[in-house]
Amino acid sequence: MSRLQVLCLFVLCSLPAFGCEQRLPDYAQAIKPGTVSSGSASESSDSGYQVVAPNANAVRPSSVKQTPASPASTPRDGWTPIPIPNAGATGFETPTREYLFCFWNVENLFDDVNDGRNGQGDKEYDPWLANHPDILKLKLSKLADALLAMNGGKGPDILAIVEVESLRAAQLLQFTLNARLPDELHYRHVLMKEIKIGRHIAPAILTRLPIVADRTRHVGTSAQRIIKAHIVVDGRELIVIASHWTSRLRDENVRQRSEYAEKIYGECNAIWHADRNADILICGDFNDNPTDPSVTQHLRATGDLARVRNGSSLSLFNLFADKSATSGFGTQYERGWNIFDQIVVSPGMIDGTAWNVEPETVQVGSNLVQQGDRIRRPWRFGGEKDHNPRGYSDHFPVSVKLRLDR
Numbered sequence: 518m519s520r521l522q523v524l525c526l527f528v529l530c531s532l533p534a535f536g537c538e539q540r541l542p543d544y545a546q547a548i549k550p551g552t553v554s555s556g557s558a559s560e561s562s563d564s565g566y567q568v569v570a571p572n573a574n575a576v577r578p579s580s581v582k583q584t585p586a587s588p589a590s591t592p593r594d595g596w597t598p599i600p601i602p603n604a605g606a607t608g609f610e611t612p613t614r615e616y617l618f619c620f621w622n623v624e625n626l627f628d629d630v631n632d633g634r635n636g637q638g639d640k641e642y643d644p645w646l647a648n649h650p651d652i653l654k655l656k657l658s659k660l661a662d663a664l665l666a667m668n669g670g671k672g673p674d675i676l677a678i679v680e681v682e683s684l685r686a687a688q689l690l691q692f693t694l695n696a697r698l699p700d701e702l703h704y705r706h707v708l709m710k711e712i713k714i715g716r717h718i719a720p721a722i723l724t725r726l727p728i729v730a731d732r733t734r735h736v737g738t739s740a741q742r743i744i745k746a747h748i749v750v751d752g753r754e755l756i757v758i759a760s761h762w763t764s765r766l767r768d769e770n771v772r773q774r775s776e777y778a779e780k781i782y783g784e785c786n787a788i789w790h791a792d793r794n795a796d797i798l799i800c801g802d803f804n805d806n807p808t809d810p811s812v813t814q815h816l817r818a819t820g821d822l823a824r825v826r827n828g829s830s831l832s833l834f835n836l837f838a839d840k841s842a843t844s845g846f847g848t849q850y851e852r853g854w855n856i857f858d859q860i861v862v863s864p865g866m867i868d869g870t871a872w873n874v875e876p877e878t879v880q881v882g883s884n885l886v887q888q889g890d891r892i893r894r895p896w897r898f899g900g901e902k903d904h905n906p907r908g909y910s911d912h913f914p915v916s917v918k919l920r921l922d923r
């Protein structure tokens with residue numbers, strides 16, 4: 518065989534087979550080969566695989582959400598796993614020692630598959646966003662606009678979000694963000710445990726940092742929206758607990774929010790008793806303020822640093838405990854300002870070793886308002902029946918800088 522023939526054969530073998538991959542939705546284009554797009558908790562072995570998105574117009578009547586196939590299984594409808602050579606099991610480590618954390622209630626982020634959901638709150642968004650890819654594209658683009666305005670254009674290094682319908686919905690946001698980022702800044706992992714009871718919305722975590730995917734857990738009862746994830750950089754573990762507490766639609770929900778707080782505190786207390794230096798970050802839309810009993814008595818979250826550092830029992834430090842809802846730290850407006858979206862940390866996050874929080878850097882994305890709104894409320898994206906210009910979410914994002922010390 519001549520050198521020319523060998524060269525031609527090499528080039529042909531290097532090309533992808535035509536028809537192997539389905540086209541990504543327009544808003545998810547530019548996902549480059551070699552990108553690890555999912556390190557979801559439900560498929561921890563998939564961290565070396567890229568998920569190729571199905572057509573944005575697809576409508577699947579089945580109520581069962583389909584997920585990316587694992588390497589050992591047959592690819593399911595619309596999903597094609599692509600092996601990535603030499604992909605690490607946990608992602609990559611960045612040279613920086615400072616990271617931005619962000620929490621955001623992204624207001625009904627549903628995916629592009631119509632699951633026929635007919636429950637209160639779901640039946641409006643499930644078919645609407647699935648059957649109108651232009652609206653879904655706009656929603657994803659607006660979220661990405663806000664997120665990529667953070668951290669010098671890089672977006673948060675760790676992003677916890679709530680009101681997410683499915684792993685698929687979280688991955689669509691991942692695709693959208695990655696399409697606008699260089700390869701080295703891609704979000705390589707999506708961690709989520711879907712909720713099957715009540716409203717089909719749950720927390721999810723996106724990060725470009727290394728994770729321990731098989732340790733991701735749903736915390737609490739099957740109806741409680743709490744996820745616990747483990748991020749490890751340079752051998753130092755950060756435990757992130759993201760949650761979305763019961764709404765204020767009914768008075769009896771006060772008890773349910775207290776139950777959320779007790780469940781999260783119990784999880785943290787068990788970790789703390791095993792390791793008092795454990796670095797734990799708790800975040801969420803608590804639907805209660807920092808001064809409400811669910812937060813102060815049941816979550817044991819306070820602004821008293823001395824109590825957190827020196828107490829004989831576990832107290833948690835609430836970064837929003839001393840903030841005023843009417844002085845730029847309100848995150849949700851409903852007949853008045855509230856600080857429902859909060860970040861709380863364990864004593865290990867303020868001890869000067871391993872992971873630490875920088876409390877003075879806590880911020881609220883209060884610039885995401887509609888021009889001319891004198892109250893300066895969060896500019897919501899809204900639902901199908903809303904005809905006003907569409908914004909971002911009915912909550913502001915909250916963020917804080919984390920530092921990894923030797």
